[in-house]
Amino acid sequence: MSGADVREAITQAHRGEWARVVAALTRRFGDLDIAEEAAAEAFAVAVERWPADGVPPNPGAWLTTTANRKAIDRIRRESKRDDKQREARTVYHDDPPEPPGAIEDERLRLIFTCCHPALAPETRVALTLRMVGGLTVSEIARAFLVQETTMGQRITRAKAKIKTARIPYRVPSAEDLPDRVSGVLAVLFLVFNEGYLATGPGTDPIRHDLSAEAIRLTRLIRALLPADGEVAGLLALMLLTDARRPARVSATGELVTLEEQDRGAWDTALIAEGHRLVRERLAAGVAPGRYQILAAINAVHTSARDVRDTDWSQVVALYDQLVRLDPSPIVALNRAVAVAEIDGPEVALAAVDRLADQLVGYHAYHATRAHLLRRLGLGGQARAAYDKAIELAGNTAEIAYLTRRRDQLGDRSRSMPIEGS
Amino acid sequence: MRYLVSVIFDRPGLATPDEMAAIAGFNERLQEEGHWVFAGGLGGPDTATVIDNRGGGALVTDGPFVETKEFLAGFWIIEAADLDVALKLAAEGSRACNRKVEVRPFL
Numbered sequence: 001m002s003g004a005d006v007r008e009a010i011t012q013a014h015r016g017e018w019a020r021v022v023a024a025l026t027r028r029f030g031d032l033d034i035a036e037e038a039a040a041e042a043f044a045v046a047v048e049r050w051p052a053d054g055v056p057p058n059p060g061a062w063l064t065t066t067a068n069r070k071a072i073d074r075i076r077r078e079s080k081r082d083d084k085q086r087e088a089r090t091v092y093h094d095d096p097p098e099p100p101g102a103i104e105d106e107r108l109r110l111i112f113t114c115c116h117p118a119l120a121p122e123t124r125v126a127l128t129l130r131m132v133g134g135l136t137v138s139e140i141a142r143a144f145l146v147q148e149t150t151m152g153q154r155i156t157r158a159k160a161k162i163k164t165a166r167i168p169y170r171v172p173s174a175e176d177l178p179d180r181v182s183g184v185l186a187v188l189f190l191v192f193n194e195g196y197l198a199t200g201p202g203t204d205p206i207r208h209d210l211s212a213e214a215i216r217l218t219r220l221i222r223a224l225l226p227a228d229g230e231v232a233g234l235l236a237l238m239l240l241t242d243a244r245r246p247a248r249v250s251a252t253g254e255l256v257t258l259e260e261q262d263r264g265a266w267d268t269a270l271i272a273e274g275h276r277l278v279r280e281r282l283a284a285g286v287a288p289g290r291y292q293i294l295a296a297i298n299a300v301h302t303s304a305r306d307v308r309d310t311d312w313s314q315v316v317a318l319y320d321q322l323v324r325l326d327p328s329p330i331v332a333l334n335r336a337v338a339v340a341e342i343d344g345p346e347v348a349l350a351a352v353d354r355l356a357d358q359l360v361g362y363h364a365y366h367a368t369r370a371h372l373l374r375r376l377g378l379g380g381q382a383r384a385a386y387d388k389a390i391e392l393a394g395n396t397a398e399i400a401y402l403t404r405r406r407d408q409l410g411d412r413s414r415s416m417p418i419e420g421s
Numbered sequence: 422m423r424y425l426v427s428v429i430f431d432r433p434g435l436a437t438p439d440e441m442a443a444i445a446g447f448n449e450r451l452q453e454e455g456h457w458v459f460a461g462g463l464g465g466p467d468t469a470t471v472i473d474n475r476g477g478g479a480l481v482t483d484g485p486f487v488e489t490k491e492f493l494a495g496f497w498i499i500e501a502a503d504l505d506v507a508l509k510l511a512a513e514g515s516r517a518c519n520r521k522v523e524v525r526p527f528l
Contacts (some may be wrong), residue, residue, distance in 0.1 A: 118504055165526045166422050168503040176505075 006051045013059040014043060015216070018134030020060060021067050023106035026169060032113075032159050034071050036131060042067035107132065108171050108224050111217075115184045116167045123158045124187045130155055132220075133213050143194070143210050184221065185234050185291065188214050192238050196245075197395050211242055229281055233292030236277035240298035243270035248397075255401040259307045271302045293322045312341040329358040333368055345375040363392035367402060379409055423458060423500055423527040424507040430494035430520045433465045440519050447517035451499060456510055462495035494520065498527075 018039060025035035042063045056062035114127040126144070129135045135143075141151035161167065172180040195210025218235045225231050247261035256262075278299040281292050288296070297318045304310040319335035332355055340348035349372040352365070359365035370385035386406035393399050436444065451457040466485040473480040485492065497514055501507040507524050515522045 116504075118508065164528065165524075166503045168505050172505070 003051060006055060009055040009059065010043070010046055010050060013046065013063060014134055017060040017063050018043070019107045019110060019132045019220070021063050022131055022134075023110040024064055025067055025071055026110060026113075027106050028068070029071050029075070030169070032131065032162060034074060035067075036159075038067040038071035038074065039063075039134075041070040045070075105224050107220065109169050111184055111221065112171055112180055113162060113167060113169050115180070115187050116162070117180075117183055118165065118167060119158055119161065121187070121190070123154055124183075125190055126151060126154055127158050128187050128217070129191065129213065133217060135213065139209075143207060181221075181225065181228060182230065182289075185218075185230060188218050188221070189234060189238075189291075191217075192241075196241060197398070208245070211238070211245075214238060215242060229284060229286055230289040230291050232277050232281055233289060233295045236274045236281075236295035237291050237298055239270045239277070240274035240295060240302050243267040243274065243302060253397055253400055254404060255395070255397040257401070258301060263305060263307075266302065274302065275299055288321075290322065290326055293318055293325070297322075310341070312338055316342060329355045330362070330364075333359060333362075333365060337368060340372060340375075345372040348372055349376065361392065363389045363394075363398075366392065367398075370402075370405070374405075374409060382406075383409055422502065422507075423498060424504075424511075425525045425527065426497040426499060426507075426511045426514055427493050427523045427525070428462075428495040428497075428514075428518055428520050429491050429523055431491045433467070436462070436518060440517070443517040443519070447514055450513075451497070451510070456499045456501060458498040458500055460495070460497040463493060465494075466492045491521075 021039045021042065022032075022035045025038055026032055029035060029038075045066055046059075046063065050056075111128065111132055114131050115124045119127065122144070126140050129140050129143075130137065137152045137155060138148045140155075141148040144151070171177075192211050192214035195207040195212070195214060215235070215238050218231070218238060222228075222231050222235050243266050244258075244261060246267065247263070247265040248256055250256050274295065278292075278295050281288060281295075297315055300311050300314050300318070315338040316335065319331065319338055322331050323335060333352060336348045336351040336355075339351060349369065352369055352372065355365060366385045366389035370382045370389055373379075373382035373385055383406055386402055386409065390399055390402045390406065393402060448457065448460060451460075466488075469485040471482040471484065471486045473482070495518070499507060499510055501510060504524070504526070507526075511522050511524045
């Protein structure tokens, strides 16, 4: 086996086995901290030994055994140092036999513990990426633009809270499961969105590592909870969104809107997979949740070979369905964008203006207004709205796009009689 | 595992008769299900006295140790298997006393 093959085998093992090793060790030793450290050590040993000894026939079992040994070493060291028997099992879990049909994968316990509602949302994200995703603290810190020490402290505090407050290491009861799954999906969607539209100057506009990680973890949840419609919906939504990534930023680093994207550059394999999931959910005949509706909207967009072929009435109908589930102003804003394609920009603008109080601090509100005002020939007002949108936007590619749009407007609007309104 | 469920409130005054009845019902349930350790309501912050005897002579100060808008109005100490159980009970307690609560584990 060549060096490159061994490196590839280690990468594969890391992707496939990290969460399993951490979960198995947490279960056995009852301590997230010990599990995390021992798993990291086991992978370090693999990096050292596999190039010389060869890749073991069952890498997962090798890693678990090695990590187990490392964990026992640490517990022995600590009990010697403390000169008293350390209680090994410090994370609490129920041990009764699983009811028939219950989900048994250890990784699920890990995910639910990392996404526990008693932890702050940003902590859930960090802990999930570390414990389940296997990202290093410095990778997570870079992804969320915080100091490595800050991120390290956040994760350490979370582990301490899990231990001290006794956040249970288990899959929630059937009664609590829907709520808790939606908490997990919210974490994954947050990671995906940060990857898809990264914020902050000096950041790549698209952080593919983050969106790819979110997709990978959602696939894992999907494998563990295959009957959950919202899990399928979120996966489909991510795939159909990620499929457009190749067309989403221009060579000059500018965001390309859905209308202007080169649809030939879209990833057809991801679109096919996303469409399959959407069809599967339609066939299930169960009222869809938020992610399933968003996936269906994206399925409509990705079904149109040309933007002019978009079935806008279908898009508006889906947004109507979404508004009933989630009457948030952001959903209403997105609905208005589709309404403009059917009822015209004037009707849409009236709908958008009704959201002013709630969305005045949101860049997309101003960008949408600017777009509609431009279409209505109200150049002066459009310019002011672009200015506001640029001021509030955080993504570098989006700022570049909005700036070009505003500047194009400049030439024409100066000659327009309605300027200055 | 024991948890302190602190009742947080921002106005002086006692619970209303309806709240008192709901609290009594909740307390009964805690006792029946083996979660009960102790509970009580506290006098307002203006009834507090701070003592500092670290230096020898006990220094007595009128008032609470820290002035805040929200204060500890009462508490439960409950026995619960884990945080999920404690949070469920705390949610019921919050509804019964009609006030915000905070959950903290005993070490």
